[in-house]
Amino acid sequence: MEMTENNLYYQAPNDEQFTELKEKAIQIWRTYDNEYGYADEKVNAIQNVQNIRDNFMYMVAMFDENNQAILASMLSEETRKAARERMFAAGNENSVF
Numbered sequence: 001m002e003m004t005e006n007n008l009y010y011q012a013p014n015d016e017q018f019t020e021l022k023e024k025a026i027q028i029w030r031t032y033d034n035e036y037g038y039a040d041e042k043v044n045a046i047q048n049v050q051n052i053r054d055n056f057m058y059m060v061a062m063f064d065e066n067n068q069a070i071l072a073s074m075l076s077e078e079t080r081k082a083a084r085e086r087m088f089a090a091g092n093e094n095s096v097f
Contacts, residue, residue, distance in 0.1 A: 008089035010054045017079040018051040024074040025059045028067060057086050060097075069096040 012018065025046050032039035042062060049055045060083055063071060072080050080097050087095035 009057055009086045011086075012051045012053060013056050013079070013082040015051055017082045018056055020075060020079045021056060021059055021071075021083065022046055022049065024071055025062065027074070028063070028071060054086075056083070057090075060087075065096055072097045 013021075026043050029039045029042045029046070032042075034040055046059055046062070049059060060068060060071065072083070075083070084095055084097035087097055
């Protein structure tokens, strides 16, 4: 599937879904060893993200597949569905969401 601005992947979800995903992503990053500041770097990046364009999926893409599965398990069904639909729109039919 072609990645265009009309693609669902690039469309922001509702604010409630965005905030939920943002909070859970930060929660996961805070479990990481921060010896070299890597986790803080990720948390700071997420904290500054606004609910526009593909920022919802930007936060998902920060994680490898294993951590995406953890993230998905922490989300409400509605937010998980919003991420899954965007993954499918981007051509990822094997999404963990």
